[in-house]
Amino acid sequence: LTERLQNAIAKLRRKGKISENDVKEVMREIRLALLEADVNFKVVKDFVKQVRTRAVGSEVLESLTPAQQIVKIVNEELIKVMGDEAVPLNHSKKIPTIIMMVGLQGAGKTTTASKLAAKLKRENKARPLMIAADVYRPAAIEQLKILGKENDIPVFEMGTDVSPVEIVRQGLAQATANKNDYVFIDTAGRLQIDEKLMAELAQIEELAQPDEILLTVDAMTGQNAVEVAQGFNDQLNITGVVLTKLDGDTRGGAALSIRAVTGKPIKFIGQGEKMDDLDVFYPDRMASRILGMGDMLTLIEKAQRDYDAEKAKKLEEKMRENTFDFNDFLDQMNQIQNMGSLQDIIKMIPGLANNPALKNANIDPKDMERTKAIVYSMTKAERENPDLLNPSRRRRIAAGSGRPIQEVNRMIKQFKQMRDMMSKVSKGNFGGMEQMFGN
Numbered sequence: 001l002t003e004r005l006q007n008a009i010a011k012l013r014r015k016g017k018i019s020e021n022d023v024k025e026v027m028r029e030i031r032l033a034l035l036e037a038d039v040n041f042k043v044v045k046d047f048v049k050q051v052r053t054r055a056v057g058s059e060v061l062e063s064l065t066p067a068q069q070i071v072k073i074v075n076e077e078l079i080k081v082m083g084d085e086a087v088p089l090n091h092s093k094k095i096p097t098i099i100m101m102v103g104l105q106g107a108g109k110t111t112t113a114s115k116l117a118a119k120l121k122r123e124n125k126a127r128p129l130m131i132a133a134d135v136y137r138p139a140a141i142e143q144l145k146i147l148g149k150e151n152d153i154p155v156f157e158m159g160t161d162v163s164p165v166e167i168v169r170q171g172l173a174q175a176t177a178n179k180n181d182y183v184f185i186d187t188a189g190r191l192q193i194d195e196k197l198m199a200e201l202a203q204i205e206e207l208a209q210p211d212e213i214l215l216t217v218d219a220m221t222g223q224n225a226v227e228v229a230q231g232f233n234d235q236l237n238i239t240g241v242v243l244t245k246l247d248g249d250t251r252g253g254a255a256l257s258i259r260a261v262t263g264k265p266i267k268f269i270g271q272g273e274k275m276d277d278l279d280v281f282y283p284d285r286m287a288s289r290i291l292g293m294g295d296m297l298t299l300i301e302k303a304q305r306d307y308d309a310e311k312a313k314k315l316e317e318k319m320r321e322n323t324f325d326f327n328d329f330l331d332q333m334n335q336i337q338n339m340g341s342l343q344d345i346i347k348m349i350p351g352l353a354n355n356p357a358l359k360n361a362n363i364d365p366k367d368m369e370r371t372k373a374i375v376y377s378m379t380k381a382e383r384e385n386p387d388l389l390n391p392s393r394r395r396r397i398a399a400g401s402g403r404p405i406q407e408v409n410r411m412i413k414q415f416k417q418m419r420d421m422m423s424k425v426s427k428g429n430f431g432g433m434e435q436m437f438g439n
């Protein structure tokens with residue numbers, strides 16, 4: 001998903017101004033990317049329609065940074081499809097809060113129940129009890145007992161000869177007697193949705209009246225995950241979804257579809273087999289992950305807030321005509337400083353963020369202050385026409401700014417190189433100003 005989307009967006013970036021046709025093309029790529037990622041067909045259709053409507057609006061075509069605008073829209077729509085906000089676990093007014101785990105065999109019910117119980121214990125000092133209601137495989141009870149032991153969480157079990165409903169009845173009685181504040185019911189799964197299992201789960205639901213029925217879905221199963229979710233959702237009052245096995249290079253498509261198809265919030269994601277590999281599901285983080293953008297969006301918003309589009313347009317003209325002078329240079333430095341430290345900015349740019357050379361690069365804000373000091377020591381005429389800067393003027397500037405003459409010379413040389421480069425870039429249809437900010 002990520003690669004296709006990123007290629008499409010990179011293509012747009014190289015264009016600068018874009019047309020309605022470009023939008024159409026990038027929409028096609030987005031649609032394919034989503035379908036490849038196993039996002040449900042209908043979800044894709046609605047999603048693309050929504051993005052397109054917004055993208056052909058004037059806010060994008062008229063903007064100086066259309067690629068950024070499209071990324072922003074795609075991101076916002078992704079977040080919307082996934083439910084906007086993180087949804088917390090339901091809590092009962094009186095203890096215990098009852099959480100029932102349901103899902104296919106191997107989806108991660110037992111693991112997730114233990115992870116979640118351990119998390120509540122760790123973070124809320126909770127005293128959970130886990131009930132072993134999967135009586136079809138002896139190994140399932142053993143597995144829960146092992147996890148319980150490892151995490152110091154009691155497990156209620158009655159072996160495999162008692163009906164699951166009866167086990168749950170007695171388990172709940174024990175939880176009440178022991179004043180456990182959370183009860184997890186670990187139920188059985190099947191390889192496919194099956195009538196008998198559903199009837200049994202419905203009976204447990206009826207008896208236990210859970211505050212939360214967490215449907216556990218294996219994210220690696222793609223399209224199938226959606227059908228499964230739909231099946232369970234039709235027959236039980238699912239209150240939330242846990243998406244497991246999102247570690248590794250699992251495609252995030254299921255996250256998009258499940259929320260859209262069932263209307264039920266994804267509450268947690270499993271990202272590994274270890275007990276602390278369970279995280280609250282944040283739609284915005286998942287969207288960034290799907291887009292593979294790091295904190296690109298934060299950066300875009302920052303840049304938009306601090307960056308005056310009119311000014312940028314003028315600047316682009318100046319660059320093209322090679323009339324960029326030291327006053328513009330000062331302006332630029334101030335702009336960059338307003339956006340935060342350069343290091344902060346680099347951290348947010350994918351591709352640069354993990355560049356070892358830049359990671360430890362010491363970008364000293366003092367360097368910029370020294371450069372500014374040199375510019376401030378120039379006369380108005382010198383700032384407007386850098387070619388005036390002959391050796392005697394340079395000596396005067398060095399003395400005035402308190403910087404060595406070599407530094408003044410170097411700075412002026414670099415300025416001229418930069419100006420030439422900018423002129424070439426802006427003449428060469430590279431989109432101009434956006435290039436400077438690495439987007």
Ligand code: GDP
Pocket residue numbers: 103104105106107108109110111112143189216244245246247269270271272273277
């Ligand atoms: P259940 O049949 O639904 O109870 O599934 P289990 O809890 O027994 O999990 C089945 C397998 O998936 C086990 O080997 C787990 O360790 C593994 N598993 C569960 N959640 C995750 C996860 O988030 N990531 C990974 N990599 N493995 C997981």
Ligand code: MG
Pocket residue numbers: 109110111134140186187
């Ligand atoms: Mg299990």
